[in-house]
Amino acid sequence: MGGKRWFEVRSPVSPRRAILSSVGIWVAFFAVWIIASSAGWVNPLLVPTPAKVFQATYTLFAEQGFSTDVLISIGRVLASFALACMVAVPLGVAMGAFPAIDAIFAPFVSAWRYLPAPSFIPILLMWFGTGEAPKLALLFLGVIFFLITLIADHTKEVRKELIETALTLGANRTVTVFGVILPAVLPNIVIAMRQMLAMSWTYLVIAEIVASTTGIGAMMMRARRFLHTDEILAGIIVIGVLGLVFDVLFGVLHRRLFPYLERQR
Amino acid sequence: MITDPLLKVENVSKRFELRKGTSITAVEDISFDVAKGTICVLLGPSGSGKSTILRMVAGLETQTTGDIYLNRTSIDGPGRNRGMVFQAYTSFDWLSVRRNVEFGMKINGVAQRERSERATHFIELVGLSKFIDAYPSQLSGGMRQRVAIARTLANAPDILLMDEPFGALDAETRWQMQELMIDIAEASGTTMIIVTHDIEEAIFLADKIVFLSSHPGRIKEEIIPDFKSAGRLKNKEDLLALPGYGELERKIMRLMREEGHKS
Numbered sequence: 001m002g003g004k005r006w007f008e009v010r011s012p013v014s015p016r017r018a019i020l021s022s023v024g025i026w027v028a029f030f031a032v033w034i035i036a037s038s039a040g041w042v043n044p045l046l047v048p049t050p051a052k053v054f055q056a057t058y059t060l061f062a063e064q065g066f067s068t069d070v071l072i073s074i075g076r077v078l079a080s081f082a083l084a085c086m087v088a089v090p091l092g093v094a095m096g097a098f099p100a101i102d103a104i105f106a107p108f109v110s111a112w113r114y115l116p117a118p119s120f121i122p123i124l125l126m127w128f129g130t131g132e133a134p135k136l137a138l139l140f141l142g143v144i145f146f147l148i149t150l151i152a153d154h155t156k157e158v159r160k161e162l163i164e165t166a167l168t169l170g171a172n173r174t175v176t177v178f179g180v181i182l183p184a185v186l187p188n189i190v191i192a193m194r195q196m197l198a199m200s201w202t203y204l205v206i207a208e209i210v211a212s213t214t215g216i217g218a219m220m221m222r223a224r225r226f227l228h229t230d231e232i233l234a235g236i237i238v239i240g241v242l243g244l245v246f247d248v249l250f251g252v253l254h255r256r257l258f259p260y261l262e263r264q265r
Numbered sequence: 266m267i268t269d270p271l272l273k274v275e276n277v278s279k280r281f282e283l284r285k286g287t288s289i290t291a292v293e294d295i296s297f298d299v300a301k302g303t304i305c306v307l308l309g310p311s312g313s314g315k316s317t318i319l320r321m322v323a324g325l326e327t328q329t330t331g332d333i334y335l336n337r338t339s340i341d342g343p344g345r346n347r348g349m350v351f352q353a354y355t356s357f358d359w360l361s362v363r364r365n366v367e368f369g370m371k372i373n374g375v376a377q378r379e380r381s382e383r384a385t386h387f388i389e390l391v392g393l394s395k396f397i398d399a400y401p402s403q404l405s406g407g408m409r410q411r412v413a414i415a416r417t418l419a420n421a422p423d424i425l426l427m428d429e430p431f432g433a434l435d436a437e438t439r440w441q442m443q444e445l446m447i448d449i450a451e452a453s454g455t456t457m458i459i460v461t462h463d464i465e466e467a468i469f470l471a472d473k474i475v476f477l478s479s480h481p482g483r484i485k486e487e488i489i490p491d492f493k494s495a496g497r498l499k500n501k502e503d504l505l506a507l508p509g510y511g512e513l514e515r516k517i518m519r520l521m522r523e524e525g526h527k528s
Binding site for chain 1: 323324325343344345347348349351353355357358359368369372373400401402413416417420426
């Protein structure tokens with residue numbers, strides 16, 4: 001450790017210690033779980049061992065066609081999220097670029113943000129029945145208003161000097177919006193999409209638990225009926241892994257789309 | 266023969282409305298003109314409205330009263346005939362240096378071939394040939410301002426407006442940029458208005474200094490640094506050695522101090 005103390009305010013951690021630390025916390029977590037479940041501190045029916053959960057995960061995929069449920073869930077998230085982006089990106093950019101448009105939509109959009117999307121489930125079921133529509137509608141409602149607000153805010157942050165530079169170079173309104181404001185805000189739009197996609201997964205589970213016979217959430221509710229806690233935990237893990245995978249993919253996409261941001265001196 | 270000045274500012278005032286009923290006069294009854302091919306420096310303490318004047322010439326602000334003429338045509342909004350370089354970095358981060366410099370020409374319909382030639386020329390003029398395919402995030406602050414200058418010049422404006430363009434740069438880069446502006450003025454004959462509060466910069470660059478008083482901004486004095494009788498100087502140290510320089514610097518410092526005591 002040298003003369004240096006083990007932890008200091010704002011003192012950087014070496015890569016080696018960073019890896020050790022991050023592995024350590026997970027080792028500790030599983031250790032507690034294993035000890036607690038095998039030593040009989042907890043009811044094994046309610047808290048299965050990690051081994052049992054991983055066994056259940058394997059069985060689900062290998063023997064019970066769980067991959068169909070997973071694909072259905074992914075499809076729901078992606079379809080609803082694509083719809084949300086198709087509305088939010090043009091509207092958010094327009095709101096950020098034109099105060100006149102912002103004045104119309106901002107009071108409406110910000111009010112909707114305070115209405116919890118799950119509270120719409122009963123009425124969505126009445127409107128759309130039990131097919132895919134109510135689930136997609138819930139996921140859409142859950143993210144759309146936040147996505148619009150985030151994109152509008154990022155667009156408003158595009159520096160005034162960039163816009164004025166374009167104007168003094170002879171840009172008209174179209175060029176200013178599509179040639180300067182849009183490319184300037186695009187990296188932040190992708191970041192906003194990344195954040196909101198994570199939120200989409202939350203609403204997916206709510207939609208599938210409450211009103212679905214297919215998908216990851218529905219599997220978990222079925223498992224509950226048969227006291228298959230291992231399968232419920234398997235479902236949680238699968239959702240977590242999927243969320244992580246999509247987040248990483250978005251990170252890769254961001255680096256690919258905007259290489260010029262990466263080359264900081 | 267007396268030729269009309271390229272730019273004419275006539276009795277311009279600008280009042281900003283604040284809350285209901287109150288307003289603040291930023292500049293009052295400003296008149297000056299800029300002859301073609303000359304460098305005019307707007308100098309004054311903060312609060313003298315020099316940036317406001319420049320922004321009105323650019324068409325980014327509208328004067329409350331008075332008129333501004335470029336080539337005898339009244340100015341109405343921003344346009345490509347008045348190019349502007351800001352103090353803040355304005356490089357388009359998503360475009361390479363070349364594409365940045367081509368931007369104005371592209372949106373104004375200059376053909377690809379000519380665009381490319383002109384961009385290459387102006388990038389060379391500002392000394393960035395080695396970085397033509399680099400992205401702005403790879404460049405230093407001074408280099409980014411060079412990109413902004415090349416981009417503005419390549420768009421062939423009638424007048425180049427610069428709002429404290431070197432204010433964010435370190436001292437060394439700053440005087441290199443000042444010398445670069447002299448090189449550009451000599452090479453291309455570009456007419457410029459440069460806003461600054463740096464006295465040395467003003468004397469070095471100016472063919473004419475318009476000195477402004479503050480609160481509200483009024484023209485206090487027009488100063489011709491005629492001690493530079495042999496014309497513009499390429500090196501800053503030559504300026505400091507010239508007889509008459511110290512005297513003018515002291516004179517402007519006194520003017521600045523008077524304004525300082527007033528507020």
